[in-house]
Amino acid sequence: MTSIQLWTLIWVVLTFGLYVLIAWRSRVADTEGFYVAGHGIPSVANGAAVAADWMSAASFISMAGLIAFQGYGGSVYLMGWTGGYVLLALLLAPYLRKFGKYTVPDFVGDRYSETARAVAAVAAIFVSMTYVAGQMRGVGIVFSRYVGIEIFGDPVIGGVLIGMAIVFFYAVLGGMKGITWTQVAQYSVLIVAYLIPAIAIAYTLTGNPIPQLSFGSLATDLNGLQQELGFSGYTDPFTAENRNMLNMLLITGALMIGTAGLPHVIVRFYTTKTVRDARASAFWALLFIAILYTTAPAVGVFAKTNFIDTVEGASVNNLPQWVVDWQDADLITIDDKNEDGTIQFAPGEVADPESTNEIEPDLDIMVLANPQIAGLPAIVVGLVAAGGLAAALSTASGLLLVISSSVAHDFYYKRFRPNASEAQQLMAGRIAMACAIVVAGWFGINPPAFVGQVVAFAFGLAAASFFPIIVLGIFWKRANAQGAVAGMLTGLIFTAAYIMATVPDEAGAIFFGLDPLFGISPEGIGTIGALLNLIVTVVVSRATAPPPQKMMDLIEDIRYPGAAPATRPH
Amino acid sequence: MDESQRQQYWRSNLTLMSALLVCWFLVSYVCGILLVEPLNNIVINGFPMGFWFAQQGAIVTFVVLIGVYVWRMDRLDDEYGVGRDNANGDAGARDERKG
Numbered sequence: 001m002t003s004i005q006l007w008t009l010i011w012v013v014l015t016f017g018l019y020v021l022i023a024w025r026s027r028v029a030d031t032e033g034f035y036v037a038g039h040g041i042p043s044v045a046n047g048a049a050v051a052a053d054w055m056s057a058a059s060f061i062s063m064a065g066l067i068a069f070q071g072y073g074g075s076v077y078l079m080g081w082t083g084g085y086v087l088l089a090l091l092l093a094p095y096l097r098k099f100g101k102y103t104v105p106d107f108v109g110d111r112y113s114e115t116a117r118a119v120a121a122v123a124a125i126f127v128s129m130t131y132v133a134g135q136m137r138g139v140g141i142v143f144s145r146y147v148g149i150e151i152f153g154d155p156v157i158g159g160v161l162i163g164m165a166i167v168f169f170y171a172v173l174g175g176m177k178g179i180t181w182t183q184v185a186q187y188s189v190l191i192v193a194y195l196i197p198a199i200a201i202a203y204t205l206t207g208n209p210i211p212q213l214s215f216g217s218l219a220t221d222l223n224g225l226q227q228e229l230g231f232s233g234y235t236d237p238f239t240a241e242n243r244n245m246l247n248m249l250l251i252t253g254a255l256m257i258g259t260a261g262l263p264h265v266i267v268r269f270y271t272t273k274t275v276r277d278a279r280a281s282a283f284w285a286l287l288f289i290a291i292l293y294t295t296a297p298a299v300g301v302f303a304k305t306n307f308i309d310t311v312e313g314a315s316v317n318n319l320p321q322w323v324v325d326w327q328d329a330d331l332i333t334i335d336d337k338n339e340d341g342t343i344q345f346a347p348g349e350v351a352d353p354e355s356t357n358e359i360e361p362d363l364d365i366m367v368l369a370n371p372q373i374a375g376l377p378a379i380v381v382g383l384v385a386a387g388g389l390a391a392a393l394s395t396a397s398g399l400l401l402v403i404s405s406s407v408a409h410d411f412y413y414k415r416f417r418p419n420a421s422e423a424q425q426l427m428a429g430r431i432a433m434a435c436a437i438v439v440a441g442w443f444g445i446n447p448p449a450f451v452g453q454v455v456a457f458a459f460g461l462a463a464a465s466f467f468p469i470i471v472l473g474i475f476w477k478r479a480n481a482q483g484a485v486a487g488m489l490t491g492l493i494f495t496a497a498y499i500m501a502t503v504p505d506e507a508g509a510i511f512f513g514l515d516p517l518f519g520i521s522p523e524g525i526g527t528i529g530a531l532l533n534l535i536v537t538v539v540v541s542r543a544t545a546p547p548p549q550k551m552m553d554l555i556e557d558i559r560y561p562g563a564a565p566a567t568r569p570h
Numbered sequence: 571m572d573e574s575q576r577q578q579y580w581r582s583n584l585t586l587m588s589a590l591l592v593c594w595f596l597v598s599y600v601c602g603i604l605l606v607e608p609l610n611n612i613v614i615n616g617f618p619m620g621f622w623f624a625q626q627g628a629i630v631t632f633v634v635l636i637g638v639y640v641w642r643m644d645r646l647d648d649e650y651g652v653g654r655d656n657a658n659g660d661a662g663a664r665d666e667r668k669g
Contacts, residue, residue, distance in 0.1 A: 220617075
């Protein structure tokens, strides 16, 4: 066992022990505790939980690597995944908290109709399920690379099973309460794990320990370095077809609206004590997220600079240790095509004979490899692995809660067993949670072929289904059930169809790889889907009868904080 | 709150919201994407400004915007004497914080 593996194991045991301890102390005995933590979470803690819930394996592990290789084009993730919180804070959070139920389909069902509730519940389950598969996979990959424990002869399976067991323990036992307090701990772990190497590398490369301030001149240097090697400049905009100005606008839009429409994020604003606290937690959440999101572009620049410095022109027989390690894990491809004994880094794929490029890393390894590239000690490298696990587990648990509540609350209780007792409902919630964990784990071990496109799918569908009808439901009293159902279905079907038709066919399974219309990237189609949803909802609502007076009173009521005659405790 | 106070409260809320959403649009879509090329000609502390808005400035502004929203809405609630009760209408459970 190497010292990196040893330190990773120590960090993993310590942090997992902490999560289990917290879970045991916050176990619950009623559905209000299970679904919305008894509406009793203070706003700073809720903000940290939202941040951990939100920042997934993709934010922690993949994002800086994507930015390192897309330069300016990677800004869509930075602006999209933070700008959505402005929409969430201003347009949804305070009103949904005032409404005060358990799930997103609850609002859709009470505001519109039972049909609308069913459509929303199916969409919530589908969006969350596509997203959770990637998280469990992330857990497996971190385990296989760093800990290397083999269960059933495969390190990925072992990692996924351990991750499932931990989530099972705290999610089934503590529901939203257990999940929230564990997420507060997970946020602390992941942010420390992200900042320590970033600060250390910033200091070594620039002499200034604050990554946000120090990466500007490095990025400009990188422009020249990349141009020498035949790439476009790092900070130059619109250098690729799928990141031209139109697509930059549309993808940023889809990620923003999708963020504000993701059920596992929206539901967190039900967990606070008051409307005031719901607003404040949106602020804390974005502040905590921004700490990582403003560091990520700096990490991207550091990683790219270090990468080019260490591999370009390196001797094939004397590669740096981190390259050898990741090559063993099949996550770096190297081929000395011109047989000159050194590595040339150039545009294009290694497998493409037209390209002179001889090295191609999997982008996911950049954050994990960065501390090793910069020569930081094993204790820090191990901590980064624990941070990646915290990010993946916290997001997985939030998603699993949405799946369980949609199945047990929106379907079992609301549709089939409206007179189920408190104990039966809680048991149904726990069983649904356990089943969801098993399904998520199965997808983690046998990822569906489209797992790489999960981001486009989950965000596009969330943007095109929930956001427009919830906003209209709050701000436009005239919106009615027929409009909402028609709008949601239009948005969902249009977006899903476009993504399935245009995503490149590498995955083979369900995509057709047709040419996109007007060059619109499938990642950005959610913006158009949301717009269609909005238009259809407005047109159909106008063409049909207005909602009943009782509904108008409900909407009037959620617009004002504090108690009012029309609100009733659930 | 009577009917006219409600309308005033709602109007103040909508005005604040619209102003903040205009800022949201300006820093991300306008400075970060539409005007990125001209802004990149200005370089401060090594950062071409269009690139800076897209990867730093927009995010920092978003945090400030939500901060302003929280601050102004809390004051608005205090002016109208609402928002301190438990949102479920459970008037017995008073929030004990002092604003």
